[in-house]
Amino acid sequence: LQWRCAARRAYSSENTPPGNPPVVSVLGKNFNTTKDWFNVPVNVLKATSRQLHLQNDHPVAITRQIIQANFPAPTYQCYNDFHPVVSTQQNFDSLGFPPNHPGRAKSDTYYINGSNLLRTHTSAHQADVFRQNSSDGFLIAADVYRRDAIDRSHYPVFHQMEGARTWDRTVMPGGDVAAAVRLDTEKLGTHDVVVEDPNPPYHPERNPIQEGHTEAEVTAIGQHLKRSLELMVIDIFKRAKMAAAQVDPDFVDEPLRMRWVEAEFPFTSPSWELEVYYEGNWLEVLGCGVVKQDILNNAGASTRVGWAFGIGIERIAMLLFKVTDIRLFWSQDERFLTQFEGVSANLDKLRLFKPFSKYPAARRDVSFWLPSSSSSPSAAGGNTGRSFHENDAMEVVRRVAGDAVEDVSVFDDFTHPKTGRRSIAYRIVYRLHERTLTAEEIKDMHDKVMAALVEDLGVEIR
Ligand code: FA5
Ligand code: MG
Missing domain, CATH: 3.30.930.10 (Bira Bifunctional Protein; Domain 2)
Incomplete structure (x- = not known):
């Protein structure tokens, strides 16, 4: 009292x-x-x-x-x-x-x-x-x-x-x-x-x-x-x-x-x-x-x-x-x-309330070599070093991680002077509206994203 x-x-x-x-x-x-x-x-x-x-x-x-x-x-x-x-x-x-x-x-x-x-x-x-x-x-x-x-x-x-x-x-x-x-x-x-x-x-x-x-x-x-x-x-x-x-x-x-x-x-x-x-x-x-x-x-x-x-x-x-x-x-x-x-x-x-004060974000990077147009097995799919579009990768990330992805951005893009291969690096921000993601969930999701990039786009993770 x-x-x-x-x-x-x-x-x-x-x-x-x-x-x-x-x-x-x-x-x-x-x-x-x-x-x-x-x-x-x-x-x-x-x-x-x-x-x-x-x-x-x-x-x-x-x-x-x-x-x-x-x-x-x-x-x-x-x-x-x-x-x-x-x-x-x-x-x-x-x-x-x-x-x-x-x-x-x-x-x-x-x-x-x-x-x-x-x-x-x-x-x-x-x-x-x-x-x-x-x-x-x-x-x-x-x-x-x-x-x-x-x-x-x-x-x-x-x-x-x-x-x-x-x-x-x-x-x-x-x-x-x-x-x-x-x-x-x-x-x-x-x-x-x-x-x-x-x-x-x-x-x-x-x-x-x-x-x-x-x-x-x-x-x-x-x-x-x-x-x-x-x-x-x-x-x-x-x-x-x-x-x-x-x-x-x-x-x-x-x-x-x-x-x-x-x-x-x-x-x-x-x-x-x-x-x-x-x-x-x-x-x-x-x-x-x-x-x-x-x-x-x-x-x-x-x-x-x-x-x-x-x-x-x-x-x-x-x-x-x-x-x-x-x-x-x-x-x-x-x-x-x-x-x-x-x-x-x-x-x-009726919908449950979704908290809008943000739960912590987790940032993870992934960089990869694009397949060279001649050697990539997925070149047949049209994704060659030249025709590759940033959005292709974004789409893969969204498909795998869904609403847990808040942001995907390119932070590095270069072509090797001798081999001519192109490398791109992405930063992915994972965040849920509802709760904090656990370390295991983030790792699991990021592993799946990398596997899907390899599978779908034929890239080689660096
Ligand atoms: C009453 O106000 C009585 N008039 C209820 C009643 C009506 C009894 C008819 C018999 C017959 P009480 O003070 O316990 O009772 O409040 C009723 C409900 O209002 C509580 O069970 C609680 O759900 C809610 N309540 C009480 N104080 C607060 C508060 N400060 N903030 C939010 N909800 C409150
Ligand atoms: Mg009461």
Whole structure:
């Protein structure tokens, strides 16, 4: 905790100019600031205009689309353009956060003034959507803001997707939704991934069954929730695997591992978090639970019961595109953005991210005597000392070493004064976009290039 706080301080002092502007404009709306509350650094304020989740062909938007595809209409309706400035009522009070909850602190949250802040989660819109939504479910994607340390998986601005599904008691026989929910779970289908789930169905101290809910209902709703989210993660991994196999046909992925852990939120009970095993660590991807009945009651939906989840879009996008640093999503570099062109329109065209910061290059030289027109066995092929063209050799190199070749250039070309034989020397630069080539791979590739030059062009390596 100590170093996180230190990182927070360093981060905020660097970016927060002293004092506060009297008014800030966020996506065309003006807000009066107050000196004792305003704590939004310039770079965070600027980020409000980016809306990566709505930017066509951006990995955050593509990931949103893939999650959406797993929660289809008409059951789920999408709300993707809520304004990022919300009230403390929306972000905290409507969700039952107690007045002293640490999430409300200025050290954790970006405030504009005492009653307006940059939403810290998409749950800020739950109550409003429960009130206005006419279907059984909804999804909300949005940018969210938290004062937090910056590392490879944390950034002060990120994106979340909220999801919720409810069932109306009044249309169920006996007013019990359990049987209907179980039927809907069956309709979702099954999967054969082993999911570690050490939780008791409910945990009385932290996650009691709510008043008015039956144990059968909570069990059924929890199962529908977990199955829906497991199927979504499985779909994500299936797509990531297909994209990886396109790059490398021999690609073998580690088997997918998921686990449910008990969690605690002021707005759900019982609550869980889903973790995915990724590159040696358990990575938390979402929080979820059975919606607190007060939220539904206050939203004029007292006859409904159901579940909600909140997922970190970047966390999923990192798994999906194999992006290892969350900061990359904010890159304006064309080399990043152009990589995903066309994917929003066709999600099956998903491509893995190709790092563009360069891996080290390996330079290798090769020099050879061209065959003399009379003696070369391959002279019949037309490649004599005289007719030889530099591009012939380039083509051979490209054919053998493919994309691992970055550059081929001639650095010496001379004709022996007595024998009249011509010698040419090439420098080949080997480099992969994806990773560093090993010494053995380079040697092997260069040996093959030399053998092919001899074979195809009839040259004699010097
Ligand atoms: C929430 O924000 C709850 N609103 C989720 C929820 C919704 C629970 C509905 C129940 C019902 P949490 O703070 O754990 O929970 O964040 C949810 C997800 O956002 C995390 O699992 C993680 O994937 C992502 N996340 C959290 N902090 C960051 C960050 N700094 N950078 C990137 N992703 C983050
Ligand atoms: Mg969490």
